[in-house]
Amino acid sequence: MPRFNPTALYVRQPLRQAMGRIWDFPLTVVEAPMGYGKTTAVKECLKDSDARVLWQTVIDGSASGFWRGFCRMLKKIDAGCAERLAELGVPDNSIFMDAALELIGNAPFPARTVLVFDDFHLLSSKTVEQFLELLVKMTIPSLRIIVATRAKFGENTTELALKGFCHVVDKSDFELNQGEIIAYYKLCGVRLRPHEAAELHAYTEGWISALYLSMLNFAREGLVERQASLSELIDKAVYRQCPAEVKEFLLAVCVFDSFTLAQAQAMRPDENAEALLSYLVSHNAFIKYDKYSKTYRMHNIFTDYLREMFARQGRERRRAVLRAAGSWYAGSGDHIRAMDAYHQAGDFHGLLAALELAKGHSLNTEHKEKLIRYFRECPAKIKKMHPWAWLVYTVYLFVFNEKELFAEQCAEIRGYIGQSGSDENTRAQLAGELELLCSFSRYNSIAGMTEHLQRAARLLRGPSRFLDRKALWTFGSPSVLYMFYRESGRLEQEVAEFAASMPLYCHLTGGHGAGADLVFRAERHYYIGDFENAEILANNAMYVAQAHGQTTIAMCALFLQVKLDIAKGSLAAVKTALQQAREEIKRQKLYRNIHMLELCEGSAYACLGQADRIPAWIAKGDVKDSSLYFPAYAAFNIVYGKTLLITGQYLKLLGLAGHFLGVAGVFPNLLGQIYICIYVAAAHHRLQRRHEAQAALVRAVDIAAADGLIMPFVENGEHIGAILGQLGKDDRYAGFVARVEKTYAAFALKLPAMRAAETDNDLANLTAREREIAGLVAAGLPNRVIAKKLVIEEATVKKTLQNIFTKLGIGSRTVLARLMLERKTGRT
Template identity: 50%
Template structure:
């Protein structure tokens, strides 16, 4: 009897043996072209072996969509870890990368947990590649990653394989031999003669999809078809054999890579979608239903054929399908996919409406180019009818640092609002008020100019802004408010007063956004002029205000100043505890975007204490571009990096970078960035024996600081400046300012040396046994647990247990963090 079961799966012994090794390696890469049965084979093997499977099929190139899906998978095992991973977001830099790996390492995985990433080739992301590479190197107990792809995984796959981290199953395992083809035919109930077998071997070259289609034709017509192409085979033995209604249904739904019944019903608009799907899945191996996920999947080959047929439809027919798909995604809360489909149909009205509905929450930096394209192609008439979308677009341009486009968009919005008819007075006032809040960014760093827009917005808006996100970072990641807004020499006190006047009005319009910023700036001014008592008093007010409205960005600025005041008093225990506790609180609250801010705070403190090796590596290496630092914070980053360079004796490099530091600090401007840079340049010149040039740069810094009596940058660097300041004072320059610096410096310096010595002695030894230290060194060298066990003649499980003890002793949770500590220890 001839069997005609579309679901018959042929599992060869060799491929089963290859897949059995999944549980011997942290990573298995299954790599072969489309149509070789990779997905089906892996899925069936894991099912038969009762693995704990976390399966994610990639749908497109969107990194954000992929990451959100990955977090949902981990939610099954550890909801808290999944939420933390979502909070970190795609690990696009070293800070987030280490954090993300550490979170996954903290999950307890059941035996044989297998994370499968299907169609991984669609992603093409070095950030994600690096994340999985580090997960693999971490050898997390019970976690095995399987990457199913049409191309090789990452640029380091060969190295991973050589070091024993990775097992590769390539195309050769999937190519059917002559004997395999005969056996596969037998399983389908087909016995072929020698000539027919010869043809199948020659025609299909062992490609199982082609063999399947030829057999399907044989089961239908009793003979092997000699078609020219695979698409002709699909057309004859699959597509033409189903009803006209089913063909129309497939052409409607083929725009999705996978879909739910609800999606199919929404696009099909008829009641028989479920019946059609069940019938198609039962009789066709190219369509399958995943009951656990509630999702239908179509094979890539079949999808490619259907989309080729879809493209032959009239433009109006295609637009109707795309438009429905866009509306589906709006209802599903997936703004980005909705925009893509509305753009295909040139339906800009719905495109901008989707942005307004989403309020821009789905827009990330990876969408920048398409967003610019969509608005660039959108007719002016449509944009005038969707001014909220234009406001959302403008603020995204600012966050993308597309300042020229931002300015153009602001000008455009202003014209649109002005052209609104008189009978729309209320709407015009509301939009004008929101526009005034947007225009604050055009005057960034100029408090008086920003305040003018705030006052105009206050007269126009009848309630809190719907445009400004109260939970957004008010500081652009800066750890200091005064750094952001101190722009004019001799005007610091006036600028503090202007901030005191402006912030209450702004907070009323934004439901508390930025509350406490005025008090932080005032407290910072007291600190910088050496009035530590008033600084601490005002600081408590700032912390209370910021916390009352959950203004984390402002709170961190206040906590940073609190640390600096503790340094003045020599309270090392307080400093170290609060550095650690604040970092843990940031993670606990899922506010990972602020880790870079706190890294800069930590880097500043350790640089001041001359503990350069404890400065976060990305700062010490000047890795600014690879991090989530916005341009307004660049000059503060340079303050920390510059001091690290100074402490490590990299004087030539510091001098070479000084011009860039000055350029960054001159844009808005940020006077503190200039003062610190000139101080560093003076010290570097002096160390290289250029004393006259050194004095000139020091006098540049003094000239900026003197009108406002800003003394702390000089006190903080006093160990390098004492002699030079004495020479400047002897020449009759800046006597009052230098006198105040000299008055504060001695006790300050005494506390600094005491803390530095205490910190250095306390960190001179790691609390590891000799065996643990050896294992830590080998891990840092990149060896796997298995390789370490072999080298030390101990069981792999013993290595894993020792590693857990090492993590507990050092208060870390990842190999990356361990490697950093070991490397730092070697250099101390």
């Protein structure tokens, strides 16, 4: 009789044939319940295929966790692409989705590259599913994708299959019949009689995991024995057979979904982890070693069983294991998982230490509820022992727009400091940090914020320890004046107060927001029609912001420069500035600034009446899917409202006006209120509602005239000219209206030429080679495929694309594809 070998692999022939078709489709979905051998089947299929296999096992439902793993995996192909994707983050909106797909489309995948996503059912993210579907539809010639899952993949698998994008391998392909059960057991050194195979088939229904466990039992006892449950089978056939030290080891490492040798050694430092793992791999088919990732992974069935056993251990035993896991994660820089492990262990000291160490850099909106729960459950005495982590948490409450919780935590921290037994220097430092934190509670009130900053300066010794100077200073708004103009008739004083306060803020934060005071001054000059001084200060602001690494302030300076170039009639300068800014964002991997840039672009094209060139997310009003925070929402509404106006959606504009004004009234943001009232006036005018139009325009002028802000009216002169003229007959408004009309007369002369130039820069203005490349891009081909098809260098394709983008005033392959489609179908 052959030697008993329970780890021998058996893959039925119909399954091999089904898996062999992976090369015929961009996507293969392997769907079957737990324990059917999906992972083994995929590995066996790829083992001798000479393919470059990149394998990612999904470990939880976190989209951000998946994305981090995905980026780590792609580093093996293109480190630059992986770094840019990591900086971009989960592509949770159309802008980021386009950017991610473009990056991957240009990655140099070797011939026959396979991306495998195992245990995909653990992930709960429509965004990731959509991303993979779009990636599949790109049909990159050298790339194949395999998704192994217990549940149905996505909502469009059937459609993908019908269109030839997808091949599905399902449960029926895995189930062994009686003859195959006999063959499988024989391969492992066990001979079955036909009636025993029939009994096993009736018992297991061809499920290979149950067959494997039954075989272990059959080899020892010589008969088919039905167990009450799969857990009982594992207990009897596997766990009970392990030596005591192996059982202890398994209960320590089962808290990981996969682990390295170093992790195992960290969990059991007093044991020979390498020897124990060698024993397990050779004696147990439920644990495998992946030589590519150098990690060990236990089968989900075995992991579930071990975790049930772990849950029955004593409390202190469980806490010790979870603490060790938390320590490992914290030491490796995975602070999110470290906090999760410490939380499961009930170790809030470790949890807060991990948060303090990370300073929240790994946190985003996805983690908001979890972070709030941690602090609600944390005992007060422990929270007080980690005041720096407490400050980091409170900062994130402001970022997450949890105003009530933010105020509550600020009050608690203040109370703690007053009662703290710490030394005087520590109390002063904490009090100073708190004052800096509380300045955000007075956001938009320059005087109120300055009071807190002055108190902070008297207490702090050096820059803040917890504030991230790389954070978005403007919350995503492309205008400083928009942020801080809150009281009609006091703009000039507000600019002066802000200029006096900013050096103090920059000192306390290590340069955060440097140049914002110059942008504020420059914007005021622009809005009162003083373009020369505005441009001088805008250039100064750009230099200061860039010197201090303050990219969002530089973006505000860019936004102002674009407005100035439009006022001068220089469309070429507008396009060059926007294109260079987009390239700089990509170069520095500052993808979270893309939405700021596209607000600039949207504003420019709205002013030119080019609605089809306004980014789609703005035209749809999708602000909540952007990287903008709530304080920037009214700035978004300025551009969105203008889009509704120039596309003739007057009723929708009027319907949303109350909401727009409500958002602009929160802090308040008077610039937002001025623009929205102008749009409302224009919409009423188009609908022949003269009284309502006049009333809305009067409201806008009443706010703006006290500070001489003529440019919102000039920018919209073609929409409000008639009602503005009527208002000018009123002596109260005559002087202000006259200034608007004079400036608009010069402004209006420039618009026709710019619009004509924009029309001329149609696809017809491209060279023959540029049109050819544009057509291939629209067909979904990546740069390297285009280069091969046209027998040119890939660098030439990239350079040509940049020329196309500049000529057309666009920034992405998606927009280019849309323009090509419009051209093909005769749309304008």
